[in-house]
Amino acid sequence: MNILLTGGAGFIGRWVAKRLLADGHSVRILDDLSNGAEANLAEFRDNPKLKFSKGSILDESLLAQLFENDRYDICYHLGASINVQDSIDDPLTTFNNDTVGTFYILEQCRRHHVKVVFMSTCMVYDRCMDDSGINESHPIKPASPYAGAKIAAENMVLSYWHAYGLPTVVIRPFNTYGPYQKTGGEGGVVAIFVKNKLAGKTLNIYGEGTQTRDLLFVEDCARFVVEAGYSDKVNGEIVNAGLGRDISVNDLALLIAGDASRITHVEHIHPQSEIQKLLCDYSKAERLLDWKPEITLEEGIRQTEAWIRKTDLI
Template sequence: MNILLTGGAGFIGRWVLKRLLEDGHHVWVLDDLSNGREANLAEFREHPGLKSFVKGSILNESVLSDLFIANKFDICYHLGASINVQDSIDDPRTTFNNDTVGTFYILEQCRRHDVKVVFMSTCMVYDRCMDEKGIDEAHPIKPASPYAGAKIAAENMVLSYYHAYGLPTVVIRPFNTYGPFQKTGGEGGVVAIFIKNKLAGKTLNIYGEGTQTRDLLYVEDCARFVAEAGYSDKVNGEIVNAGLGRDIAINDLALMIAGDASRIAHVEHIHPQSEIQKLLCDSSKAGRLLGWKPEVTLEEGIRRTEEWIRATNLI
């Protein structure tokens, strides 16, 4: 198939690109590099399936129009977004424009050219999990940050195009994804930051009490889920979760990575109002509709991520 992948130079986007190329598709990547890195695409530069990398914004309608007119896309995997919660609190306009308005521009092109949309949302739209059954797609949502609010608004637009126009669309909500190629700085994920600090001999700082839990999904499992959501008509018009199905307190995660409680410290939370105390995924719908289930354990995923950070000298 011919596929447009927005945000393809980002952390998850890079792995989705790898998966799509392995599956034999032709892929065009659109990324403005505000969060992604062109280096993430380096190993695919000579791959015959990577047709083009376009440095451009989803907010530039002329760039989008040219892409859609020139290439008959079958699917658009829309991962391009602002993803930082604190940034959305500090500067909600940028997040709203990128995540909501940008998604609208993508939808309009896909409607005109009859292209399926796979929209990458987030587990951050959910209210806290109250039990051990986990969060399914019917769980209450709570826009505790402008990031979550922008994603919910975009989700509603994506689903409206399914109901109003019959456009095949799907909203996917992966839980906290980690793995190789994730940034290890302040804007990275908790696993990458903890591993980097451990290897650099630094303290692992935890926001708040550290009792908050996360369901951590290894990035290759996530990429497989993203790809499969595009391939299957069974999820059209649906919202679908993906997660490990196991949550871990940040305190326990830090200890697992550091192996030494004296290396761990607690600091004041930078955005306590948008903290979700418990995140645990019920991804049974993905299993039922896509035959998807996670394959990489947390321990194995952390081992692979640490190995990559060591090998790339990101300390």
């Protein structure tokens, strides 16, 4: 197939690109490199089936040109502002990128009848109250402008299924981690903790550290993203993906550092947008896509640490 992948130079996007190319598809990546980096695509630089365009999903004329020239079968829409604190500090940028940009993508896909796989987030959910996990009918809570913009975009995506019959699916991966994730301030908790451990620094936990996360290894996430595009069974649906196991940030830090004395607690930068418990119920993905995670948390952390050591990002 001929595929458009927005945000394909980002952390999850480059793994989605890798899987699509391995499956033999032609992939056009559109990325403005605000979060991603061309270096993430170095592995595929010589693949004739990969094309890269630097540009914004807010550039309507560029989108029109790409859709007219390439004639896509699927659009995997991962391009977005992704940082919760940034959305609190500057909600306009997040709204434009995540909601308005998604609308522009939808309009092109409607004109050319291209399936849309929309990458949303588990951050749209209200906290999990027990160990049964969060399924797709769980209450949502826009606790940050990031979550609010994603919910707005989700509703637009699903409206194009109901109003126009355009094949669309909303996917909500839980906290994804692994190789190629940033290890600095905009990175994920696993990458930051591992980097600090290897650098001999303390692992700083925001707040009390009792908040839990369901951590999904990035290759499992990419497989989920790709399969959502291939299957008609999920058209018009919202689908979760996660490990199905949560861990407190305190326990995660101890698992990574192996030494409680290297862990400290600091004031939370956005306590109002914290979700106290995140635990995924991925039974819908298993039922409709025959998908389930394959990499354990311990193995995923081992692979992440090995990558950070290898790339010398300490």
